[in-house]
Amino acid sequence: MKDAPSERLQPIRALEELTRGLEKGEVDPSSVSALNALREAMHEIERVIGKPDLDYVGDFLSAASDVIKAKAEKLLPPEEYQNGEIEGEPEPESEEGSLYDAEGEWSNEALLTHLMEYRVFQDAVEELARRDAAWRDVFPRSRPVEIDRLETSVVSTEIELEDLLSALKDILKDAPREEFSHVPQDELFLEKSMDHIRSCIRGKDEVAFGELFQKPVTRSGVIGVFLALLELIRLREIIVRQDRHFGEIMIAFAPGGEADGVQ
Amino acid sequence: MEYSEAKAIIEALIFASPSPISPKRIGEIISLDSRTIESIVRDIQDKYKREKSGIQIIFVAGGYEMTTRPELADYVSRLNIEVRQSLSRPALETLAIIAYRQPITKPELESIRGVRVDSVLNTLMERRLVRVSGRKKAPGRPALYSTTSAFLRWFGLASLDELPPLSEDSDSLLGIPGSD
Structure with missing residues (x-):
């Protein structure tokens, strides 16, 4: 590359930097889209110098192929395995259904299955893309449930963790204290509490915050259900709303969640 | 009547x-x-x-x-009513895999697509096309993802049975029982 102004070199330097990162293992190859990186570099080149000259195109292609090679080397099995064996060593047997063999490397069979599986979905993707475009032209009379519910939540007052904690304090006031002789180590406790909340909401549009705590009468039970509630909010399985300040806090399945999930 | x-x-x-x-x-x-x-x-x-x-x-x-x-x-x-945006190619790919393999965990999705799916999955959840339908009984109890009824409406499907069949040999690849 000769006498190129530094701005011209930036897109190519960015690609070289990416290649180095991939080679050193500083960049996770799964998190990098080589196609997007090349596209961005192309846009930058067009922005900076318009139509690139032949020398510049050569440099760009060289940097681009390095990125693709570096990513491929990190994701694909080592070259020796692509020929079925490593010189002087028998090919290790792979576990059924595993992408890796006994040495922790990709097996040929697993790689082939993986690539074929990916290819199988491409036809389905084409069909979904066709339907996506076709159904954009159809306007439903009934409004999608999620829009109705989102609009409802706009008129609701915004609920913060503080509001939930305040409601929890009220519940805890009435819950009897327990004499702890040991700390329960039930790893399924949270899961059970989440199921409890789901079963409270199921079949109803929504339930009041207090209704969730009618069954666990102990303080630890109350805390467990509260933690499960936070987890379900985090997973976006449920929504929490309050129609007015100091009003009842209501819990419902999130739109598109379990309530709408019958297929 | x-x-x-x-x-x-x-x-x-x-x-x-x-x-x-x-x-x-x-x-x-x-x-x-x-x-x-x-x-x-x-x-x-x-x-x-x-x-x-x-x-x-x-x-x-x-x-x-x-x-x-x-x-x-x-x-x-x-x-001037809201016209929905088309889904991106990565979003369609992720949706297709979830639709045919549901319920499926994020690592399983990433294994098939070969790239991270966090951002795409978030977008699909925000659009209510995908939901967390449970947790896998495996270490870490990873979340399982499934499609929603909003997914069916988006693509004009009466049910999941209306999804187009995958190409030949796909059944055995996807581990569908009785397909060998």
């Missing part, structure tokens, strides 16, 4: 329902069996076709829904 009255009621129910209404739900309201209701809806659909009406009744996500006819989209979109 006279046939014409039942027809009018069913038409009104489909019109007023905030989401696709199933034959079962209609039956609960007007005490008719699902078969009769399906036959009456076909009559209404035929009437709309004969009259070259601007609206149609479709069966989507397990229920009936009134929509405009697609050929009128250019005019309807001028109403």
Whole structure:
């Protein structure tokens, strides 16, 4: 590359930097889209110098192929395995259904299955893309449930963790204290509490915050259900709303969640 | 109840329902069996076709829904009502894998796609096309993802059975029992 102004070199330097990162293992190859990186570099080149000259195109292609090679080397099995064996060593047997063999490397069979599986979905993707475009032209009379519910939540007052904690304090006031002789180590406790909340909401549009705590009468039970509630909010399985300040806090399945999930 | 009255009621129910209404739900309201209701809806659909009406009744996500006819989209979109954005290729790929392999964990999705899916998955969750349907009984109890009824409505599918079959040999690749 000769006498190129530094701005011209930036897109190519960015690609070289990416290649180095991939080679050193500083960049996770799964998190990098080589196609997007090349596209961005192309846009930058067009922005900076318009139509690139032949020398510049050569440099760009060289940097681009390095990125693709570096990513491929990190994701694909080592070259020796692509020929079925490593010189002087028998090919290790792979576990059924595993992408890796006994040495922790990709097996040929697993790689082939993986690539074929990916290819199988491409036809389905084409069909979904066709339907996506076709159904954009159809306007439903009934409004999608999620829009109705989102609009409802706009008129609701915004609920913060503080509001939930305040409601929890009220519940805890009435819950009897327990004499702890040991700390329960039930790893399924949270899961059970989440199921409890789901079963409270199921079949109803929504339930009041207090209704969730009618069954666990102990303080630890109350805390467990509260933690499960936070987890379900985090997973976006449920929504929490309050129609007015100091009003009842209501819990419902999130739109598109379990309530709408019958297929 | 006279046939014409039942027809009018069913038409009104489909019109007023905030989401696709199933034959079962209609039956609960007007005490008719699902078969009769399906036959009456076909009559209404035929009437709309004969009259070259601007609206149609479709069966989507397990229920009936009134929509405009697609050929009128250019005019309807001028109403400035929100027109949905098309899904990106990565989003379609991720959705297709979830639709055929559900319930599926994020690591399983990433293994098939070969790239991270966090951002795409978030977008699909925000659009309510995908939901967390449970947790896998495996170390770390990873979340399992499934499609929603909003997914069916988005693609105009009556149910998941309407998804196009995958290409030959795909059954054994996907571990579908009895396919060998």
